[in-house]
Amino acid sequence: MSARASFASAAALLMARDLRLALRRAGDSLLPLGFFLVITTLFPLALDPELSQLRDIAPAALWVGALLSSLLALDLLFRDDGQDGALEQLALCGQPFAGLLLAKTVVHWLLTGLPLVLVAPLAAIALGAPYGAMPGILAAVLLGTVCLSLIGAVGAGLTLSLRRNGSLLALLVLPLAVPVLIFGARATALAIAGESLAAPLYLLAAIAVLAATLAPWALAAAVRIGLE
Amino acid sequence: MAWVWFHKFGSPPHFYRLATRLTPWAAWPALLLGLAGLIGGLVLAPADYQQGDGFRIIYVHAPAAWLSLMVYVVMACTAAVGLIWRMAVAHAVAASCAPIGASFTALALATGMLWGRPMWGTYWEWDPRLTSELLLLFLYLGYMGLRNAIDDVPRADRASAVLAIVGVVNVPIIHYSVIWWNSLHQAPSVMKFGQPTMPASMLIPLLLMLAAFTLLFAALLLIRARGEVLQRERNARWMLEALERLSTHDGPPTRDGPSAKGVLVGR
Amino acid sequence: MHVLRGVSFSVRGAECLQVTGANGSGKTTLLRALCGLVPPEEGQVRWCGVDIGADPSAYHRALAYLGHDNGLKGDLTADENLRFGIGLRCRVTPTAIGAALTRAGLAGQRGLPLRQLSAGQRRRVALARLPLFDARLWILDEPGSNLDSAGQALLLELLQAHLAEGGTAVVATHQALDLPAGTHRGVMLQ
Numbered sequence: 212m213s214a215r216a217s218f219a220s221a222a223a224l225l226m227a228r229d230l231r232l233a234l235r236r237a238g239d240s241l242l243p244l245g246f247f248l249v250i251t252t253l254f255p256l257a258l259d260p261e262l263s264q265l266r267d268i269a270p271a272a273l274w275v276g277a278l279l280s281s282l283l284a285l286d287l288l289f290r291d292d293g294q295d296g297a298l299e300q301l302a303l304c305g306q307p308f309a310g311l312l313l314a315k316t317v318v319h320w321l322l323t324g325l326p327l328v329l330v331a332p333l334a335a336i337a338l339g340a341p342y343g344a345m346p347g348i349l350a351a352v353l354l355g356t357v358c359l360s361l362i363g364a365v366g367a368g369l370t371l372s373l374r375r376n377g378s379l380l381a382l383l384v385l386p387l388a389v390p391v392l393i394f395g396a397r398a399t400a401l402a403i404a405g406e407s408l409a410a411p412l413y414l415l416a417a418i419a420v421l422a423a424t425l426a427p428w429a430l431a432a433a434v435r436i437g438l439e
Numbered sequence: 440m441a442w443v444w445f446h447k448f449g450s451p452p453h454f455y456r457l458a459t460r461l462t463p464w465a466a467w468p469a470l471l472l473g474l475a476g477l478i479g480g481l482v483l484a485p486a487d488y489q490q491g492d493g494f495r496i497i498y499v500h501a502p503a504a505w506l507s508l509m510v511y512v513v514m515a516c517t518a519a520v521g522l523i524w525r526m527a528v529a530h531a532v533a534a535s536c537a538p539i540g541a542s543f544t545a546l547a548l549a550t551g552m553l554w555g556r557p558m559w560g561t562y563w564e565w566d567p568r569l570t571s572e573l574l575l576l577f578l579y580l581g582y583m584g585l586r587n588a589i590d591d592v593p594r595a596d597r598a599s600a601v602l603a604i605v606g607v608v609n610v611p612i613i614h615y616s617v618i619w620w621n622s623l624h625q626a627p628s629v630m631k632f633g634q635p636t637m638p639a640s641m642l643i644p645l646l647l648m649l650a651a652f653t654l655l656f657a658a659l660l661l662i663r664a665r666g667e668v669l670q671r672e673r674n675a676r677w678m679l680e681a682l683e684r685l686s687t688h689d690g691p692p693t694r695d696g697p698s699a700k701g702v703l704v705g706r
Numbered sequence: 707m708h709v710l711r712g713v714s715f716s717v718r719g720a721e722c723l724q725v726t727g728a729n730g731s732g733k734t735t736l737l738r739a740l741c742g743l744v745p746p747e748e749g750q751v752r753w754c755g756v757d758i759g760a761d762p763s764a765y766h767r768a769l770a771y772l773g774h775d776n777g778l779k780g781d782l783t784a785d786e787n788l789r790f791g792i793g794l795r796c797r798v799t800p801t802a803i804g805a806a807l808t809r810a811g812l813a814g815q816r817g818l819p820l821r822q823l824s825a826g827q828r829r830r831v832a833l834a835r836l837p838l839f840d841a842r843l844w845i846l847d848e849p850g851s852n853l854d855s856a857g858q859a860l861l862l863e864l865l866q867a868h869l870a871e872g873g874t875a876v877v878a879t880h881q882a883l884d885l886p887a888g889t890h891r892g893v894m895l896q
Contacts, residue, residue, distance in 0.1 A: 214797045215767070221794045228782070228790045235781045235819075296775025303741060304794040305767035365605060369598050373588050382584055383602065386577040387609050390616035397623065414619075418612065429605050432522075436597045439744050593747070 221306045222314040229318040232291075240322040243284035247327055250276035251334045266339035270399035273331055273338070274392050277352060281359040282381055284323035285367045288315065289434065293371050299438055309431035316364045316430070324356035340403045347402030347412075354415040355395040361422035362387050365429045371437025390418055449526040451668050452677045458661040458668075465661060469654035472647050479644030487641075493557040498644060500550035502652035503543050504568065507575055508610070510540030510656060514582075515607035518600035528664075530596035531671055533603065534586065535663035539656060541579040547572050567621035571614050578606050592671065710735055714749075715893055719842075722865060722875040722885055727895030733878040734774065736895065737847045740876060741771050753843070767795065770841035772849055776832040780821040784812055784831045787820060792838045802838060810834035810860055825852040833857075836864055844868060844875040 216224075233240050254272040255265055292298040292315075301311050331352040332345040340348070366384040373379065394411040401408040480498035487494040514536035521529030551569045552562045563569070582599055589595035672678050710732040717723045725733050738744045740751055742758050742765065751758045758765040778787045784807055785800075792798040807816050810830045812823075820828055829852045836844060849861055862884060865875060869889050877883065883890060 216793060216796050224790055224793045228779070228786075231786070232779060232781050291779075294775075295779065296773055296777035297779060299743065299771070299773060299775075300777040300791065301794070302743065303766050303769060303771050305763045306794060307763070365601075369585060369602055370588070379581075379584050379588055382577065383581045386574050386581065386613065387605070389574055390609075390612050393616045393620045397620070414616075421608075421612075425605070425608065429601060432601045433598065436594060436601065439591075439594050 216306075218306050218310055221304070222310060225301070225311055225314050226318050229315060230322075233318075233322050239287060241326070243280040243323045244326045244330060246283050247276045247280040247330065248334065250279060251338065255338070262339035264339075266403060269335055269338035269340050269403060270396040273335060273348070273352070273399060274355070274396045276334075277327055277331065277355060277395075278359065278385065278388055278392060280327065281324065281356060281363055282377070282384060284319070285363045285380060285384075286377075287323065288319045288364060288367045289371055289437075293437070298434065302435065302438060308435070309427035312364070312368075312430045312434060313427050316360055316426070319364070320357060320360040324360050327356055328353045335399070335403070341405070343405060344399075344402040347408050348399050350412060351395050351398035351402065351408065351415065354412065354419050355391050358391045358415065358419050358422050359388055361419075361426040362391070365426055365433055368430050368433030368437055371434060391415065394418070449524070449528050451528055451672050451675065454528045455665055455668050458665045462658055462661045462665075465654045465658035469651050469658055472654065473651035476644045476647030476651050479640075479647060484641045484644055485638070493554065496550050496554045498648045500547055500554060501645060502649045503547040503550060504572060505649060506652050506656055507540055507544040507547050507572065509653070510536050510543060511575065511578070511603075511610060512607060513660075514540060515603040518596075518603040522597060522600040522604075527593075527596075527671065528668065530593075530600065531667040532660065532664045533600065534596070535660055535667050537579055537583050537586070539659050539663065541576060541583065543652075543656070544572055544576045544579060548576065565621070567618045570621070571617045574613055574617070575610065578610070582606070710739070710895070713895070717874050717876060717891075719874055720869050720872045720889060722869055722877060722883065722890050724883055724890065724892045725876065725878040725895065726880060726892060731895040733895060734847055737771075737845050737876065737878055738773075740845055741769060742766070768842045770836055770839040770844050772832055772836065772844075772846045774847055774851070776828055778820055778828060778832060781819055783817050783819055784823075784834075785816045787831060788835055788838065791835050796840055798838060806834040806838055807831070811856060826854055826857055829853055830857055830860060833861060833864060837867065842873050844873065844877075846875065846877045846879070848879055849877065850879055850881050 251272050254268060258264065258268065289298060292301070302308055304311075328349060332340075332348045335344060335348050336342065363384050366380050366387075369383065370380050394414045398408040398411040398415065401411065476498060481495055484495070486492050514533050517529045517536065518533040520526060521533060548569060551566070551572065555564060555566070555569075556562050582602055585602055586595045586599045589598055669678070713732075713736060715723070725736065727733050735744060739746050742751065742762055745759075753765050753768070777791070779790075782790070785803060788803045788806065789798065789800075792803070804813070804816070807813055810833060812827060812830060812834070815823055815827060820831065823831070829849075833849065844865075850858055853861065858881065865877070865883065866885060868875060869885065
């Protein structure tokens with residue numbers, strides 16, 4: 212009888228494995244970031260590249276880009292493990308499934324959300340935002356991507372073994388992500404204008420806390436149904 | 440005692456019979472109340488001092504909007520019941536709610552746009568209520584899309600139940616975030632029917648229409664749910680027995696189980 | 707549409723139940739239902755007299771499942787895969803992993819990513835995991851697929867050792883299992 216592993220060590224092992232796998236296929240994790248940069252480039256191309264005008268649409272461009280690229284990134288979360296049977300083994304290993312899935316989502320955010328958080332302020336500068344706006348934008352995108360990862364993970368779990376149809380996932384996740392878009396864009400606009408963005412930031416934080424509380428249950432339920 | 444009733448309700452043939460019996464009790468009052476409300480609202484109520492006769496569309500728009508939200512909640516609750524107590528009938532009811540709710544939402548949007556034309560000059564103006572209704576429509580479409588995409592019916596039931604529960608938690612958040620968003624950008628919408636006091640002559644028809652729409656939803660739900668149960672149970676023993684009775688003798692309705700003839704005629 | 711209907715059986719300790727049946731008769735669904743992955747519409751799965759739904763994690767800790775897919779990651783080496791798979795459940799030493807891989811005939815390939823191994827070798831890595839899981843119940847779905855005769859011998863060896871220790875196994879396979887008399891029973895699905 213070997214000593215049983217605690218949940219903490221199992222979760223740590225899972226996170227280490229996911230990071231190792233992502234590093235061995237480094238290109239995959241960076242694709243959503245590339246997509247984000249392409250989208251933010253499209254806006255100036257579609258409009259007048261006058262910085263003062265771009266400043267007005269910067270919040271919209273940043274957040275639409277963030278939403279769409281996090282949608283794209285969701286493909287990386289469960290598809291691989293679902294296809295080679297690793298997700299089943301996770302469900303059967305005797306550790307709390309919800310906790311393990313949350314650990315996977317955390318790593319997923321580190322790989323796809325965190326790069327966005329670091330790049331978004333720079334993209335904002337390119338769209339005419341003042342340097343003073345960077346900390347505010349960083350905070351808003353940080354909270355926003357956390358929410359998007361959690362909400363998106365539930366959507367990814369629900370569409371786990373369906374025919375490869377990105378539009379269904381988008382239809383499921385985007386309406387649920389609208390509050391994040393509204394508050395995040397508002398926070399970005401306030402940051403660019405140099406005003407206090409405490410209000411929308413607190414609201415974003417509240418959504419993040421709510422998502423972190425409910426997502427584990429919804430994730431476990433959704434993925435279990437997907438594994439049937 | 441209530442538990443026994445609860446489980447009896449969950450048995451498909453009992454539910455089918457109950458739904459068949461209750462439908463006229465919902466449909467006829469809906470029709471009568473609806474007529475009363477329409478006469479009261481379109482003919483008897485005085486014209487609004489500000490909007491003239493254009494406001495009368497509220498008698499369809501407001502109940503439709505209210506119902507669109509209520510149906511989502513009912514859908515989520517029955518889906519939760521189906522998920523927790525593993526009741527197939529509850530899942531059938533939830534599945535039946537979705538198209539009805541989507542239709543009410545579409546009706547609310549259409550009547551809202553028709554109202555907007557004389558009021559704002561355009562058919563669409565990102566009014567918070569209408570935008571909220573639009574997002575609700577997307578939620579319904581997502582639910583129906585997910586159900587459609589999963590071939591295995593019990594799995595589709597369970598997956599869409601999780602989605603409905605996640606959605607119902609989000610609906611208030613989405614609603615209030617849209618109102619918050621709108622309050623930043625433009626003056627309060629003209630469509631606010633929180634007039635300090637609505638005279639009784641205007642209010643009563645509105646309440647009548649609200650009751651009528653609710654009963655209409657109940658009737659439509661019962662009819663759809665019966666059809667849904669029939670389709671799901673088409674290979675079940677009670678269905679096959681009823682159909683056999685139908686083929687052997689075209690007799691009067693039997694006391695137990697749905698009338699064999701009634702199964703096909705839909706009475 | 708029902709895949710399985712009216713199935714009922716029981717298995718004792720130190721016994722191996724072999725499930726056979728034509729393609730599409732529901733063997734995989736049955737095994738997955740035994741694991742708790744597919745909830746049955748009617749009926750129960752019981753482990754040691756208790757419904758597995760009552761305490762799923764305790765049941766899963768006593769269970770080792772090998773499905774059609776190996777449940778292994780192609781980008782990791784055999785060593786890393788085992789360290790992860792076993793480490794989720796219990797502490798395991800590198801020596802134990804090395805010994806298991808040697809027993810499976812893969813000592814020389816333990817440092818290669820699984821992608822570079824053949825299908826049969828990957829299946830053997832999956833089999834090598836089984837004794838390390840420390841599980842009383844093994845549920846194996848076509849464990850012999852892609853295996854050559856040496857691989858089949860390994861499978862038999864592992865099963866015999868497991869049964870000798872008092873473990874139980876439910877195996878879906880068409881191949882004849884050469885197990886000691888009294889420990890081997892068959893069930894056929896139609």
